[in-house]
Amino acid sequence: MSRVVITGGSGRLGRSLVTGLADAGHEIVSLDRAGAPELDRDGIAQIGVDLSDADATVRALTDARADALIHLAAIAVPFSAPEDVIIRTNTGIAQSVLGGAVAAGIGRIVAASSPTVLGYSAPGWVPERLPLDERTPPRPANAYALSKLVIEQTLAMLRRQTGDAVRYAAFRPCYVIAPEEWAGAVTQQGHTVRQRLDDPALSAPAVFNYVDARDVASFAGTLLAALHDIPNGETFFVGADDALAREPLAALLPRFFPGTEEVAAALTGTAPAFSTAHARALLGWRPGFGWRDQLAGDAAASSSADSAAARTAPDALRSTRKEQPA
Template sequence: MCQDARVTRVAVTGGSGKLGRAVVQELFDHGYEVVNLDIAGPPANTFTRVDLTDYGQTLEALTAIDSRYRGIDAVVHLAAIPGPGAAPNAITFQRNVTSSYNVFAAAKAAGIRNVVWASSETLLGLPLDIPPDYIPLDEEHPPRPESSYALGKLMDETMAAQFCRWDPSLKMIGLRFSNVMEIADYANFPSFDEDPSLRKWNLWGYIDARDGAQAVRC
């Protein structure tokens, strides 16, 4: 988005979450008008309450909401049940995949050509109870989802590829984020040093939310 001067208003789904808050701030700091679409609001900022599992709500949210805004130039899709175990498996898969489909389809219907969304390193086989084919892991490693959450992320990538095949003018970028950390989380790092096995499940990887936000912007 930082290379496209035509993009001025960005909708961020899940803008109240850990990564979402950082993305909203990053975009705001770089001159974008930001619309936060979520089911719950952040402590101090306005947001628009949207159930993304409802296509009608999603389409309206990516088009116009009364006098609050009219027209969206780009979408950052972060809203999701955030990881394995946060909800029953069927609910995690159903809500996450349905939300992603609705966002992708509504963006296409609304003529939005720029979509960035949160994929996940988990689709490569995390937690790594079964050893990967090689390390360090990279994008060439075959997908090996071991949870309904990871399987949903693989479905997101498959859907995005097909949307772009249907409409080559779409630019859809999935970022396979690692475990997102914010400043308060670093207080736990000494315990990871004392017992490295606590983080072996993802080969000790993480991403600072601020770095993730910069990746989204660029």
């Protein structure tokens, strides 16, 4: 078992990662400027630090005496701050944390990126092919997405400096749903899971992607264990096996992304727009949670009524520009 530093451990995704990896037997040090009472338990140390302070960060990373790092801390919601603040904050913290981890002698370094690097928030977006995967070229369309691409490139830069003695990977989690959110707590964008299913316009900006936070924790554990055995510097999408939608995306996508009729035709049944085949092939990982199981017994989950689908797609997308998924 490892000693793992997790930055942003008090956050929506961080709490599930911290508890999931602690339950798997890892010792966890969470570095976050905020505390989380539910993380007060054996095997988890919470250290308060402002990660935009590079000196304080490298001190905290050195004191942690960890052999692995998972970097989550960031402004996690596009357009939740001015664009210049988002790019400066996320890339600055990443440099402090990832560079600090190398300086502290941490041998396995993992960072959270985002599917948004692909640029599907751009007006008129039509991908060359679907499902989207790690070969799809990144074309960020806002400062948040650009900051995530810079974070991926920061890992590549550090690898050029250290060589393969240090192992690196990035992962792009889909729209994270924390366990309490299945029971009705609001998700990152302020609506419940059921509301996102009832009104496809809410999930369309994320191209109907999602992932249970516990699946991200299982992915992270699998990745950490494999980092010495897979090619260095890999990037992975981490998502559910299905789409967060009641209709096949072959029918739904063209309504919200005009011009995708041809490429979306492959997404029949419950197929998602984001492939996790790379994680399955390289790590043997696959997600264990899906909305149909989590909402089973709930009438709303199986409802086929979908009046909101009649909304005109471009208007729906415009109205959510300020609220785009991470």
